[in-house]
Amino acid sequence: MSGHKAIVTALLSASGIALAFPAAAQESQASQPPQADPGSGLGDIVVTARKREESLQNVPVAITAFGGEALREKNIDTFYDVPLHTPGLTVRTASAERSGADFFIRGQGSTYGSGPGVVSYFSDVPAFGSLLGNNIQFYDLASVQVLKGPQGTLFGRSTTGGAVLIEPARPTADFGGFVEVKAGNYDMREVTGALNVPLVGDVLMLRVAGNIVRRDGFTISSTTGQKLDDRRRESYRVGLLFRPSESFENYTLFYGEHINENASGSVLLEFNDTSIAQFAAPSNLVIAGFCANPAVAIAANCAGTAAIRAARLDALHAALNAEEARIKGGGSIRQTPTAYQDFLRGSSQVLQNTTTIRPGEVPVLGDLMIKNIFATGRTIKAASTREIGGSPLPHGQPINGQELIGGVPTITNRSGTTKFFDHFTEEVQLGGGSPTVDWLVGYFVEVDKNPLSFPPIFPAFNNAFSIPLDALAYQGQLVLNQKDIDRGLFGQATVKLDSLIGGLSVTAGYRKSKSTRRSFNAPAVVTPTGVVPGVVVPGVGLKEKVSSYNFSVDYRAASNLLLYAATRKGYKPGGVNPPPAEPIPGALTSFRPEILKDVELGAKYDWESGVVSGRTNIALYKQWYSDIQRNQILINPNPPFGTVTQVANIARASIKGLELENVIQVGRRLTFTLNYSFTDAKYTRYPGTTTDILGNVIPNVEAPYVGTPKHQGTLGIRFLAVESDNVGNVSISGDLYRQSRVWLDDQALQDPEQVGKQKAWSNLNLRLDWNNAGGTGIDAGLFARNVTKNVHLLGVGNLINNLGVITGIYSEPRTWGIELRYKFGS
Template identity: 30%
Template sequence: MKTRFWISASVLALVAAPPATAQDQAAPAEHAAASEATVIDDIVVTARRREESLQSVPVSITAVSAAALEQMGVRSTDDLQRALPGVNVSGQRRDDASFYVRGQGPGIFSFGQRNFTSVATYFAEVPALVSGPGVFFDLGNVQILKGPQGTLFGRNTTGGAVLFEPQRPTQEIGGYAKVSAGNYDYRELEAVLNLPVVPDILSIRLAGNVARRDGFTTSVISGQKLDGRDYQAYRASVLFTPAPGFENLTIVDGRTKEQSGTSAVLRQINPDVPLGAAFAPYLAQQQALGIRKTLLPIPLHDHQSGFGITNKTSWDVSDAITLKNIVSFRRNRVDQASDFDGTPINTFLIQNVPAGRRWQIGQDQFTEEFQVQGKAESIGLNYILGFYHETTKPGFPQEVRQSLFGNVSVRDLGYRDESNALFAHAEIELNDQFQLSGGFRYTWDKREASIGVFNLAGQCTQQVPQGSGNILCPFAASGKFKAPSYNVTLQYTPTDRVLVFGSYRRGYKSGGLNLPSPAPEFTSFDPEYVDSFELGLKADWNIGMPLRTNMSVFLDKYEDIQISQPVVIPGVAITSLVQNVGKATNKGFEFEATAKPAEWLSLGGFVSYLDAHSDVTVPGTAAVKGRQTAFQPRWKYGLNGRVELPASDTLGTLSLSADYSWQSVVNTNETDDRFVTTYPSYGLLGARIELADVASSGIDLALFGSNLTNKKYILGGFPLTSSLGFEAAYYGEPRMYGVSARVRFGN
């Protein structure tokens, strides 16, 4: 409570501080010189589909620059959440964890079907399955947009969007090569080459990243080291500008993973459930082993291959009209052997693919987006008109082999999703201080899916409906969903350093299908809707030093909210069942601050609060009135600082940076039984020491570490419920440390 009191007091003090005024501008010359020497760098964002200053956009955005990503040692989504207020990461597999923003998360988890998430991830403006290692290299920045999105972005979401923006080719020769090494036999190589082939017309940028690291969790039965890292990724970008006002950018990217699987550590049981009672001896054994050893009986693996090609063409037809087209194709393939209970008992196992097959599941995604961007300067109007299309399918016949309590089943899974939308967005200057903006989108979604469950002899064993005795393979279902979404924002800029805005947004997320389904009434679920209200303030202050504060308060009212919970379907699988559970309310605030007391010192921090709960109790579902949504901490805060010490030309520039983040306890489920379990609160400390440009040679040396206090904390897993009878978790990384050397050349 004392910590929260001091944070609140600090926030009030910062808000009460006056912004820069004309009197500040008339300060003595030495004060002005100091202000010029100590400025806070701005970040260019693309939240409104064009490049703008972060501080000038009336949208709640947390943007993390490339330099900040490196200073904090961000190499995966698990690392990224440390720097983000109002954002959390959780899931059932390491490196495949999904984002939660303001209480909204990934949605359905059914293996082999596409997930319509509440928080979409984008790579180079295209929806993409980007998470985990192999993404966080040669990025321009990462932007997290809070609240419903859709009138300006390809995919409709009710929670937010995470934008990964890769570095673009430039017209200058340059690049670098970086080698890193650390504990757990960590090795990593990263290299970038930027080359103008034809000056001012054609340039290319090549980037690659390869990493290996041993696992830090060991199975005492199989001897395998789990939670390892083994991937390689590449990116090639070609920028073609044959004439003024015309630009064509093509990005080809890919990643492969051949690493050990995710550990599962048995954490607690429900002795009133037969399976929980059977696990009791193993729980005692696991507790004696600790969290870095597990009882998983067989080797597990995580093999994935991803490829994408994106082409963005922009043509300035005139000073007032720009045409933009974004077309992309992305392919992803997965083969995972997973065991989720952390015991030697064969409870729920996803097995290896059979001989002759390489992959279990896949996703082929094609998108096409066309925009008309225009402006009418005489009336202060900017607008965007657009069309979006997306088609997604597996790309090959999927087959997933699962073992449920020793019974092996073969699941053939198919799907095809199509989404089309028309959208429009406009901004108009009412006067020098007020701007009104708004957007409208209409979306048409069509979803198809099928499932067939067979035994190893190829005989259909799938009862449809469950328990009826009717055997049918495949069972197919489909659904069509459509809805408008819209928003309006009023912004006020009393000075060029202060922006105040208020917004209302109506969001929509597609309905979908539960396959397999425990009963006919659960085969499909309806769309989700949200009415979102937000007030925000972005300001740069002068309090004797530059200070930037961004804050927002929000209230989100959900209708037919989609809640996912694990269920057991006898003879078929453990799967995630999605249901619409009435109304829910998410509300809270977020505050970020950056200060630069001196040219050599930078300080930053954030705090966020979230109250996310169902407004009704729905028996038999994961919805209890007033209970905090699963995996969502009420409180998060973080602090960071960087010191650059004066040094000679011979030595180079010495910098020290450190960051600390903390989040409160989270619920693991929202069921109405007595087994409401939690993950404990935790705080993580990281640090980095860097010696840059040693002897003006372009060589940078660094020593870095994360989780320096070796905190034991949980990232995700299977929560304890009355149907499963057990809870297994996977834990965050232990203390990691290492060194790196980078050689830079050119510009």
């Protein structure tokens, strides 16, 4: 039996046993939802998916949630750890950099350069993305919640896939805190701390937290010796909570991060020297063609440099062939050539303020709540030089956030710095509650202004075609006075119909969104003192309106069983296409939003039979995905008969699946976790064809569905070996995750070798905890991640038709370490 089939069989068998255990016994219990013993691991999990605190088991939405201690016990330290414990969620690298993580939920994510299908929130605010990636760090957190299915009728942005809600620990009225240190292989050192101080009792409270991490890289540059994939960053948070009365609360949060790392190691997966003209013919003929234009010949000094340029192409060709042969011959993927000293560097900061007013009971409206959430962020000298070409020579090295001064890439305040209030979000909520109705209406706006944005500097082909020789140039134009505005007006209400049918509730929500885009473009003119814009022309504008909705019915069939059915509509925003150099039939200036509609059926069940208790949650869904944004190739009917790639709404897909989460507690000491998801995603309409690098013509509808493994499962066990006030609590835990194959390459049809298809893989994590060791208040832990040294791809960059290469970023190797935490105060 194959690995994933075995895990599926085990999970379904276990869940079937779980569901069969205690149905009859539970019907006779009291009407209140069960409150498990705090030591059992099945205590009430509080979530905020509906913008109010309530039990996970009372919410008619598929949610996976982790508290602060659960994150520690499960070794969840980064975004890449969350899918190992969350059925239906996957993550891949974005932009050839580990710091950028693209979430996929139920087949919805960021593909073909489109926007995200899943939005991350930190303290109720959509995460501000930047060149540095997502600056959310997994320390001193209260919870992480993964909401599955379309969102947007209750808060923030609208999404098609779901949302990841991350809540930091808030200030409290008790003095206390902790200090934690970690050390491990690859010279890993990490220090985390938090201090909570009630400045004025329970009126004014302060919490300060910080994290410093150092770790050597595990991918070595074979040309420079640089250790890529290292970690070197410092981050901090300061939270101030002012609560002069029960009716007023103001929470201010300021957090930031500084990064100074060597960027990610990108490994060559495939080189094809017949797919592009620069390698398909002898180099002297290629350069002769390049110099055939008299104007080019003069500007490039072809008379004096033609032989040098041809030699450059030959050297690159040989280097790529040699590296491909090394990798395909079994060479280490923890080694890769690089052309530069790579880096990811800069700082980011975010300021948030949340004000909540509770006037109390208001006739008709109920227990009224008014909330305002404001946030703004900035970056400071954020810049990077990274590799996506797998070459020891200049070929596919995006240089971002840097200004060419005298032809030299330089980090300046113009190139990598943004200001507070240029990018901000504002959200106003008005809600109320009564024994029969809970309701909320709100308005969300996000404004992103950028007076000047630099395109990447992009050396390629060993600078054989640069004018003059070895001169660096920008890929694309400057973007000036960009202003993007997204607005949403939303509302949702839940009506409890106990007077008609006990335990029955109906929820309805609606959102109306409006987006506008405006910018100007200009060529970048490089001067000895910096870059100045050339002739400024208006960019393509965009105005769009779209709606989304949510309707659900939930029924508490018994005190321990919730049944629900929901149907929703979500969307992913549209965008603009860069205009072609000359008019081409069929060219589109913009593309519309993607639309997703779904139906979901679910059950949430807490049960008990003798010394065995458990929690079983299941969701089944069907999705109809339309107006999918995909690349479309247009052919210029006029000389020189080139092609243009644009984004168009040309595809449709059907997605169906199942998600199952089980926790089984045997007595107080033994806990099993059994999770599984099945996702079946396929295109139902995708017109056109793709010609691969061998000349085969393939219908687009045969394209694999990216980022979505059919099977995922986790088997977990935790055993409390010792429970003593004098000795402490000693526990042993382990989690085995396995998933079936997954496609990571958006342009997979171009590649007959299918190097963008990652085979099925497994990950085993182990942990030993000794909490309150010897009654000292010190918590000690030993951990090991990826115990079996599994190697799999996290992301793939396909540039086979542009640079002749496909590269990938691989998973982390086995890591292990020790951690000590001392908690003080209350």
